[in-house]
Ligand SMILES: Nc1ncnc2c1ncn2[C@@H]1O[C@H](COP(=O)(O)OP(=O)(O)O)[C@@H](O)[C@H]1O
């Protein structure tokens with residue numbers, strides 16, 4: 019059990035600046051998720067916490083210990099690797115027990131601990147099998163058991179579910195969050211999948227190009243993104259961003275918070291609609307309970323998510339409208355969200371008028 | 374009645390025909406695979422099984438290359454003779470010492486060389502090339518080179534020893550040191566190849582296993598014993614067997630450097646066979662010794678595979 023703090027953490031690979039000074043506090047007992055597009059430095063950050071990569075600059079604190087120069091094995095943490103990294107020459111029992119034996123745990127106690135853990139993850143029948151004789155899901159469990167048995171202060175996981183099929187992935191997602199609740203240990207979880215991040219994490223750290231874009235709870239990230247990147251990265255389909263009505267400004271809204279109606283229809287438009295766009299439906303995707311409309315309005319394309327009540331046709335001329343409180347404004351250059359200094363009237367002016 | 378009889382008969386005839394057809398097709402089915410492997414089988418018979426069989430046949434005869442028509446059946450007399458011959462005993466013992474000495478030293482040395490040289494920097498690549506280079510030099514040249522290096526009076530090795538104030542060593546000139554000197558030459562020649570194969574094996578071990586081990590608090594030695602060695606076991610197995618077999622059949626170095634001397638101290642099986650057959654015209658003894666060599670290598674290979682089945686881990 020420990021809080022993990024990263025202070026101005028920097029990583030260079032032969033002059034290539036991969037992690038560009040990040041500051042994160044990972045609270046004790048939290049399920050923190052590092053999420054971001056591929057290549058943004060998530061794994062590198064995690065591996066620095068684990069001690070598998072040297073820190074170029076900055077500090078890593080686990081609990082109240084500065085661990086920059088501490089060997090990985092001494093940091094009292096466990097890691098689940100993307101492709102599990104099981105020891106191919108050891109059977110399941112030895113894979114799980116290896117870390118214990120290296121800590122000088124007695125043979126008897128080893129056996130008790132390993133059996134206890136295998137019971138929890140459902141591996142009891144497979145203890146004498148070799149990793150090559152296990153399915154992907156079972157290997158995943160061995161990797162988990164191997165991490166859990168050491169009772170570490172912090173769990174690190176680098177895309178642990180990416181090698182599983184969709185069904186198993188969903189199942190493991192639930193199991194992992196359940197496991198976190200039961201153990202109460204700090205989890206640091208890396209993924210590129212925002213859905214995984216949103217469903218599992220209680221703190222989400224969004225990264226892009228080696229920097230932290232925002233660290234917040236899932237709801238906070240969804241409702242109050244700090245910048246354009248977070249706004250578009252979180253949520254599916256991504257937030258619509260349209261060029262502003264004033265220079266240097268961008269307007270954004272989520273597909274699910276927009277209303278859409280045919281031009282000639284009795285429009286179920288919100289009476290508080292502040293933002294309207296006229297356009298044509300390019301195509302639509304029926305997802306089941308919902309439908310996605312891809313609308314072309316002038317030069318711009320936008321997506322609207324609606325229920326199936328008033329199903330519109332492709333090619334139909336429509337009006338898309340958004341409530342004032344659902345609009346997000348961003349600075350065009352920096353992408354930073356503008357919250358203050360723009361009052362309602364101005365917003366109306368910015369967004370107002372039909373095009 | 375009649376028409377039904379007719380149809381019955383005709384169907385009977387049909388059945389017979391199809392049965393014939395079927396048995397014919399079954400026959401071709403059985404023969405076909407043999408037909409396919411026939412060329413390879415013939416090849417093996419002609420160039421492998423026949424010579425081996427003929428060698429065994431020859432080992433039961435007294436014959437010499439001088440007069441092949443004067444071949445005489447002697448039963449097991451040749452075997453009896455070599456079994457009682459103290460020279461042959463020495464030859465077998467020499468062969469075993471040489472083989473195990475060479476293989477053990479070469480494998481241990483190349484394993485540690487591989488651990489050391491398996492790195493990214495350029496200098497290690499150059500070192501790898503340097504260590505490997507003896508492998509591509511012909512054994513004859515190697516032997517000549519080392520005869521000079523080991524020359525008691527004008528050799529480089531003794532010059533170096535004397536430079537550092539050590540007494541000169543006898544190298545090939547003495548019964549007590551000649552076999553060891555041959556082992557040294559073979560290790561020098563073979564260590565590069567083994568090192569490169571070990572390095573290839575090391576590089577095929579996934580990095581994340583080592584990372585997992587470091588997080589599992591495994592020290593350097595423990596990682597070596599519990600991760601690296603087991604992961605390398607297929608490589609180790611492969612190298613051991615090819616090294617054993619090639620060492621067992623050492624000939625060129627002996628022929629060029631020592632001629633089996635001094636006083637038979639470096640005489641080994643293949644050279645003994647050559648000597649008996651070519652120099653002493655004892656075809657029968659040479660054949661019998663060849664059979665013994667074949668048997669020994671066979672036993673060795675069998676033991677090795679038996680061991681490997683239990684201990685070698687293939688991914
Ligand atoms: N060992 C390495 N040497 C050089 N560059 C690396 C190394 N590891 C990662 N990188 C680079 O660092 C960047 C971030 O990588 P990584 O942390 O693995 O991204 P992520 O896990 O977010 O997909 C990438 O551009 C990658 O090419």
Ligand SMILES: [Mg+2]
Pocket residue numbers: 060061062176
């Ligand atoms: Mg990664």
